[in-house]
Amino acid sequence: MPGVSPGYSGPERPALADLDLCTRCGLCEQACPTYRLLGFEPDSPRGRIFLMKQVALGEAEINQHLADHLYRCLGCRACETVCPAGVPFGRLLEYGRFQVEQHRDLAPHSKGWMIFRQLAFRLVLPRRWLFRALMWPSRAIASVPGFAAAFDTLPRGNRLRRLVDMLPRRDKHVEPSASAMPPVTPAIGRRRAVVGLLLGCVMDSLFRHTHEATVRVLARNGCDVRVPTGQWCCGALNVHAGERAIAKDLARANIDAFGRAPLDAIIVNSAGCGAVMKEYGELLKDDSEYAQPALAFAARVKDVTEFLAETSLVSGFAKLPIAVTYQDACHLVHGQGISHQPRALLQAIPGLRYIELRNASQCCGAAGVYSLTHPHLAQAILDEKIEAVLETSADVVATANPGCSMQLQAGLAQRGSRMRVRHVVEILDEAYAARSR
Amino acid sequence: MQEALIQRLRSAVGHEHVTARPDDLRNYAYDGSIDRAAPEAVVFPADAAQVAAVVRACEELRCPYVARGAGTGLSGGAIAEFGGVLISTARMRRILDIDAANRTALVEPGVVNAHISAAVATLGLRFVPDPSSQSACTIGGNVAENAGGLHCLAYGVTSNHVLGCEIVTPQGEIVWLGGRENETAGYDLLGVFIGSEGTLGIATKIAVKLTPQPETTRTLLAVFDSVDDASKAVSDIIAAGIIPAALEMMDRLSTQAIEAYVHAGFPTDAGAILIADVDGLQESVGETAAAIGDVCRRDGAREVRLAKDEAERERIWRGRKSAFGAMGRFSPSYYVQDGVIPRTKLPEVLAEVEAIGRRYGLLIANVFHAGDGNIHPLIAFDEKVPAQVDAAIAAGADILRACVARGGSISGEHGIGIEKRDCMNVQYAPSDLALMAKLKAVFNPGGLCNPAKMFPTSRRCGESARTLQRADLPEGIAPAAGPAF
Ligand SMILES: Cc1cc2nc3c(=O)[nH]c(=O)nc-3n(C[C@H](O)[C@H](O)[C@H](O)COP(=O)(O)OP(=O)(O)OC[C@H]3O[C@@H](n4cnc5c(N)ncnc54)[C@H](O)[C@@H]3O)c2cc1C
Ligand code: SF4
Ligand code: SF4
Numbered sequence: 001m002p003g004v005s006p007g008y009s010g011p012e013r014p015a016l017a018d019l020d021l022c023t024r025c026g027l028c029e030q031a032c033p034t035y036r037l038l039g040f041e042p043d044s045p046r047g048r049i050f051l052m053k054q055v056a057l058g059e060a061e062i063n064q065h066l067a068d069h070l071y072r073c074l075g076c077r078a079c080e081t082v083c084p085a086g087v088p089f090g091r092l093l094e095y096g097r098f099q100v101e102q103h104r105d106l107a108p109h110s111k112g113w114m115i116f117r118q119l120a121f122r123l124v125l126p127r128r129w130l131f132r133a134l135m136w137p138s139r140a141i142a143s144v145p146g147f148a149a150a151f152d153t154l155p156r157g158n159r160l161r162r163l164v165d166m167l168p169r170r171d172k173h174v175e176p177s178a179s180a181m182p183p184v185t186p187a188i189g190r191r192r193a194v195v196g197l198l199l200g201c202v203m204d205s206l207f208r209h210t211h212e213a214t215v216r217v218l219a220r221n222g223c224d225v226r227v228p229t230g231q232w233c234c235g236a237l238n239v240h241a242g243e244r245a246i247a248k249d250l251a252r253a254n255i256d257a258f259g260r261a262p263l264d265a266i267i268v269n270s271a272g273c274g275a276v277m278k279e280y281g282e283l284l285k286d287d288s289e290y291a292q293p294a295l296a297f298a299a300r301v302k303d304v305t306e307f308l309a310e311t312s313l314v315s316g317f318a319k320l321p322i323a324v325t326y327q328d329a330c331h332l333v334h335g336q337g338i339s340h341q342p343r344a345l346l347q348a349i350p351g352l353r354y355i356e357l358r359n360a361s362q363c364c365g366a367a368g369v370y371s372l373t374h375p376h377l378a379q380a381i382l383d384e385k386i387e388a389v390l391e392t393s394a395d396v397v398a399t400a401n402p403g404c405s406m407q408l409q410a411g412l413a414q415r416g417s418r419m420r421v422r423h424v425v426e427i428l429d430e431a432y433a434a435r436s437r
Numbered sequence: 438m439q440e441a442l443i444q445r446l447r448s449a450v451g452h453e454h455v456t457a458r459p460d461d462l463r464n465y466a467y468d469g470s471i472d473r474a475a476p477e478a479v480v481f482p483a484d485a486a487q488v489a490a491v492v493r494a495c496e497e498l499r500c501p502y503v504a505r506g507a508g509t510g511l512s513g514g515a516i517a518e519f520g521g522v523l524i525s526t527a528r529m530r531r532i533l534d535i536d537a538a539n540r541t542a543l544v545e546p547g548v549v550n551a552h553i554s555a556a557v558a559t560l561g562l563r564f565v566p567d568p569s570s571q572s573a574c575t576i577g578g579n580v581a582e583n584a585g586g587l588h589c590l591a592y593g594v595t596s597n598h599v600l601g602c603e604i605v606t607p608q609g610e611i612v613w614l615g616g617r618e619n620e621t622a623g624y625d626l627l628g629v630f631i632g633s634e635g636t637l638g639i640a641t642k643i644a645v646k647l648t649p650q651p652e653t654t655r656t657l658l659a660v661f662d663s664v665d666d667a668s669k670a671v672s673d674i675i676a677a678g679i680i681p682a683a684l685e686m687m688d689r690l691s692t693q694a695i696e697a698y699v700h701a702g703f704p705t706d707a708g709a710i711l712i713a714d715v716d717g718l719q720e721s722v723g724e725t726a727a728a729i730g731d732v733c734r735r736d737g738a739r740e741v742r743l744a745k746d747e748a749e750r751e752r753i754w755r756g757r758k759s760a761f762g763a764m765g766r767f768s769p770s771y772y773v774q775d776g777v778i779p780r781t782k783l784p785e786v787l788a789e790v791e792a793i794g795r796r797y798g799l800l801i802a803n804v805f806h807a808g809d810g811n812i813h814p815l816i817a818f819d820e821k822v823p824a825q826v827d828a829a830i831a832a833g834a835d836i837l838r839a840c841v842a843r844g845g846s847i848s849g850e851h852g853i854g855i856e857k858r859d860c861m862n863v864q865y866a867p868s869d870l871a872l873m874a875k876l877k878a879v880f881n882p883g884g885l886c887n888p889a890k891m892f893p894t895s896r897r898c899g900e901s902a903r904t905l906q907r908a909d910l911p912e913g914i915a916p917a918a919g920p921a922f
Pocket of ligand 1: 504510515634638758761887
């Protein structure tokens with residue numbers, strides 16, 4: 001029968017022990033954006049777990065249905081946060097997609113997209129120079145204040161406009177980025193820690209200003225900040241798409257790059273990267289050479305908001321009289337259990353009025369490449385999110401992940417809103433800078 | 438399934454809101470219980486008129502049909518045992534009207550229980566019935582099961598908070614039962630419908646009562662070395678004339694399962710813990726909480742803790758609400774019982790539950806709505822092992838017999854459905870059941886609306902093969918087939 005393949009193969013499969021944790025109580029259903037939107041059981045966490053379990057038990061085969069519903073999942077892991085049994089959905093999903101990927105004919109997307117994806121994941125993402133070269137036009141547009149706005153004359157549905165809408169917009173007061181990140185930035189004042197910074201791929205190409213803000217804030221808080229060479233993309237996009245082999249190569253390269261430096265922590269300012277890097281141990285568990293180093297590496301990974309909240313911030317903020325709301329990045333709140341830290345940091349800034357966002361921990365629909373693979377669903381999820389964001393009438397919506405920033409940026413641009421999207425550390429940086437200015 | 442029926446369904450609700458793809462149907466074969474059977478089609482109507490059209494099509498072509506809310510039911514109510522059509526309320530989820538002055542709301546059946554309270558919170562109101570599944574289950578399912586909740590001790594169950602319902606009868610008519618106000622004349626048909634487990638028709642609109650939020654609520658956690666001491670404290674609290682808003686008990690296995698993931702702050706070495714909510718006016722609440730604390734200490738509580746803020750309260754209640762799901766820590770499935778017993782019999786019934794667990798070699802954790810004597814023994818088993826399934830079902834039946842033997846009942850709030858129907862004989866005389874069957878036949882003469890639920894089959898209570906097969910469907914789904922149907 002075409003489109004039908006047998007069960008799971010190889011050791012990298014959804015583990016029955018994980019699947020067995022699910023008692024089908026259904027308490028996760030309303031936490032799931034796709035279930036809320038579609039009201040369709042196969043698009044619920046419980047439904048997806050059930051489908052994976054049926055394959056594990058030999059009651060069903062890997063087929064188109066499984067592929068469609070595993071790929072319609074955002075991977076936001078909101079279901080994990082509410083699940084009373086601790087079902088590790090993120091892990092199940094990664095392995096489930098990996099198994100589906102073993103059957104190319106089941107790819108739930110168009111041929112064109114699959115070719116694009118192959119190129120992106122296998123050719124471009126692993127190569128830093130190529131990735132950066134291809135991102136050059138985006139960087140150029142983003143680096144000139146006001147340039148992106150020129151595209152606003154294009155009609156709403158225009159694809160080019162949508163892409164440009166996603167680009168980060170730079171504050172006028174922030175200097176344009178230098179060409180390379182300094183390999184070492186010394187701590188200001190007493191040294192409290194030596195940390196490494198992950199640059200990543202998208203962050204490195206489009207969010208250099210966030211990296212620079214991160215380095216400044218860390219240095220001001222007594223950190224020697226190192227940016228080891230040889231590091232590159234964390235592999236998150238690949239892992240989430242079931243492309244594990246390349247993800248492992250990327251992980252090994254990063255472990256080598258950071259492994260040599262004696263670091264107290266490896267700082268990440270992209271939630272999606274941090275979540276995957278904290279799971280390098282799982283990714284490389286069958287690699288005899290790297291299994292141990294991967295665990296040691298993972299144990300040192302800290303999201304920048306997590307790290308700063310633990311360190312107790314040095315004072316020196318100026319008053320920052322702006323209203324700020326905060327959108328939880330899924331891979332921070334659901335993936336790493338980090339939610340009060342970024343809020344606490346923002347609330348530590350004098351003069352800043354913090355406004356809690358309604359349903360802040362609901363996904364914004366960015367979800368890696370989701371807005372490319374499922375544009376209609378992603379848009380519906382985004383619309384709901386922007387509705388809530390606009391309700392706050394904040395000046396700035398803070399977040400901690402590049403995907404979320406770009407998605408929110410696009411959503412706000414679509415509505416013609418002037419609300420700014422900033423990383424939490426950029427706001428901290430602005431408060432410190434305002435003092436010295 | 439007949440092609441003609443599928444066509445009728447499609448024209449009733451729209452092509453894209455019907456599925457008969459076998460792959461889709463697999464995901465509709467389960468609910469929160471342990472039974473499984475796939476329907477032959479699932480339809481997603483948008484309103485009462487569409488539900489009526491679906492029902493008429495099914496009745497005319499003699500096909501069984503079953504309503505489904507969120508599928509969190511614990512007695513197999515939403516399982517399409519004989520195939521046929523599953524009518525999902527997933528698209529009927531609008532809150533149609535909120536009348537703050539008269540403290541009522543009109544909602545569609547697919548609205549999630551917790552969403553009602555969320556929608557009226559800024560008005561200082563809430564919808565009281567709060568089953569532990571409230572973040573997922575629907576108001577339609579609550580009405581069908583007459584669901585209870587953690588705060589039913591002081592405030593009553595679903596039937597106390599529903600003013601009226603629009604239903605589609607099995608004849609395909611749209612009628613209103615009850616009122617929008619409190620009092621109505623004539624037979625209490627609403628009372629008959631609530632708790633009828635989807636066998637008398639399908640609710641399409643529900644008028645619910647809203648209740649003002651209490652000025653303050655305090656939550657108290659008392660830790661005991663033994664279940665006996667905790668049970669005694671429960672009886673003593675009620676005997677002292679104190680009515681807490683909620684009074685819940687959990688034994689050691691339950692707290693261990695919960696703490697494994699949820700981290701509610703429960704001790705995992707205690708014999709039992711009690712959780713009490715006290716609400717009302719600022720001054721009185723402190724006094725009542727202190728009085729409960731005193732009773733607990735007198736009965737041997739080794740620790741009495743008052744939640745210091747809202748966050749801690751929420752953590753404690755989230756822990757309690759996680760109890761069933763958390764059983765995944767022990768086993769892939771659990772079979773939850775729902776017996777009711779006189780409060781004073783708690784220690785004795787629990788001892789028997791423990792003995793039953795030993796007899797069948799199964800782990801049984803216990804959670805109770807202690808204030809109402811509603812016990813929820815959770816029997817851990819693995820559905821992949823047939824012998825364990827049989828043992829769990831037999832153990833469950835023994836527990837229910839133990840409850841009835843002490844003057845109790847086989848179900849407090851989860852309904853009878855498939856799971857407990859064969860135990861109805863244990864509680865009711867044949868003449869009682871015959872009267873119920875006659876009543877059912879008035880509403881549902883063809884017997885196609887959620888067939889064979891609630892009424893005993895030819896099997897014995899606790900016998901193993903559970904879901905009936907299509908061939909078992911009483912011949913021609915005969916009208917008023919008596920107690921067997
Ligand atoms: C973790 C967990 C905790 C729970 N805690 C509690 C608790 O504390 N108290 C409690 O009482 N229950 C509890 N339950 C049981 C369950 O949640 C309730 O019975 C709930 O009312 C079911 O709602 P549902 O929407 O999931 O209904 P479903 O499971 O979909 O259906 C249940 C029954 O209702 C019928 N039905 C659904 N919609 C309609 C309609 N519109 N018209 C007519 N019939 C309809 C179905 O045919 C079926 O017979 C719990 C369940 C779980 C999984
Ligand atoms: S994933 Fe967790 S919350 Fe969802 S049905 Fe399974 S046990 Fe329940
Ligand atoms: S990861 Fe997100 S989208 Fe996927 S099942 Fe869980 S809640 Fe739903």
